[in-house]
Amino acid sequence: MSTGWRTLRRGDELDLTILRIREDLMADPLGREHPRVIISAPDWVHVLALTPEGQAVLVRQFRAGIDEDTLEFPGGMVDPGETPDAAAARELEEETGYRAATWRYLGSFYTAPGFTSELMHLYLATGLSPAHEGRLGPDEDERLELEAVPFDEAIAMADRGEIADAKTIVGLLRVARG
Secondary structure, three states, rough: OOOOOOEOOOOOOOOOOOOOEEEEEOOOOOEEEEEEEEEEEEEEEEEEEEOOOEEEEEEEEEEOOOEEEEEOOOOOOOOOOOOOOHHHHHHHHHHEEEEEEEEEEEEEEEOOOOOOOOOEEEEEEEEEOOOOOOOOOOOOOOOOOEEEHHHHHHHHHHHOOOOOOHHHHHHHHHHEEE
């Protein structure tokens, strides 16, 4: 079923480091024209890593879009030619220093479909062990602080607004609700 919107004209794309931005001209069901800014983005992964003691491994890092630090699950971009599964394992190791023995895919969601194609893939990683030999490290521009928080406390932190990152909140809720 369609709501009747259609694209009249696709704008020229501005190709940035990992994003492409364009302004399209759309028509609503009544034929009225509306410009819409579209951001084409790669897929991303986000990992809820749980220790054997039931603690969520979170990373505190600076986020330029809001000009402050956030507390969130480790994760990052799916590189060209990489599967989301492989990206999740790589990002977990790079950002936390852990490898996981067990993985569960929690599903995916669009972060803001009103203006971006970004698709977020969520994973649960358990059976954590430190990555020693050949360990992958964080990207050159990442300054991360690890925080292990009991899972129930992470839920409470989200309820109190102390965890305000949407993808982390979605992941917490998906695991909490089974």
